[in-house]
Amino acid sequence: MAPKKEKHEFAAKKIKMKKDSKMKLKKKKVPSSSSTVAAVGGSENRGVDSDWWNCFWEKNSPISGSMVPQDEEEGFKYFFRLSKKTFEYICSLVREDLISRPPSGLINIEGRLLSVEKQVAIALRRLASGESQVSVGASFNVGQSTVSQVTWRFIEAMEERARHHLKWPDNEKLQKIKSEFERSFKLPNCCGAIDATHIVMTLPAVQTSDDWCDQVGQVA
Incomplete structure (x- = not known):
């Protein structure tokens, strides 16, 4: 009868081991609070695309025979129809709106979040040049739909924040x-x-x- 008892004890141990392994698997599947926050706020952990001008200038810098000025300051005016100082002022006007209402998917091809400055630059380039959304997107390394979203969000923000700059004369x-x-x-x-x-x-x-x-x- 001893062998039968040993057999029963071995079977009981095997069942216990299976239960323990299932419990471990369940524990692994339950995410911690910190990992849940990271998943939900994952976009906040992405790098911000703050070096947009260097990338844009490198891609669109003047070549022999082009109309683009050699000087960067003048090149900035050529592409956006305003100076860097005015550009920074416009960014300060719309910054709060562009940050507080970010739609999903506003990232460039590398997956970095678009900075306020880059969003303003995309919108200004679209409005200043009249180029297609696809062409403007290629200049900034973003998709056509992103150019469309960014442009309209910028226009709406400017309508609210820059009214004092356009006044009908008496x-x-x-x-x-x-x-x-x-x-x-x-x-x-x-x-x-x-x-x-x-x-x-x-x-x-x-x-x-x-x-x-x-x-x-x-x-x-």
Whole structure:
């Protein structure tokens, strides 16, 4: 009868070992509170894409025969239509809005979070150049949908934060502006211009009027 007892004891030990191993597996599956926070806030642990200008300038720096200025400061103005000082001011206006309402997926191809500065740069480049979202995205190493999201979030933030910079003139000033436009550019009833598009053109040999020449003497 002794062998049977040993057999029963061995079977009991085997069952106990299985139970212990199952308990260990269950413990492994339960995440700690710290790991849960890390998973939920994983995006906060990603690096921020703060070196955007160096990367952008390296990718878009002037080559022989290009219209891009060699100087970085002038190159910045060429791409974004404003100085770095004005750019920093705009970032300060919209920073709170762009940080407090971050949509999901605002990362570049390397997986780093887009800094406020890079978001503003993307939006300004899109608005300043009129290039396609795909083309602008390629310049900043982001996708087309990111360019779309960033641009509209920036516009909405500027509508809220920069209203004090655009003020409709009173009647007296309005008449003065209209007179200056008509005297300088022969445009009647024009009370302002936000932007303009400069188109260089080839004038036919029979047409020599100076009316087609711009301020630097080009036919435009």
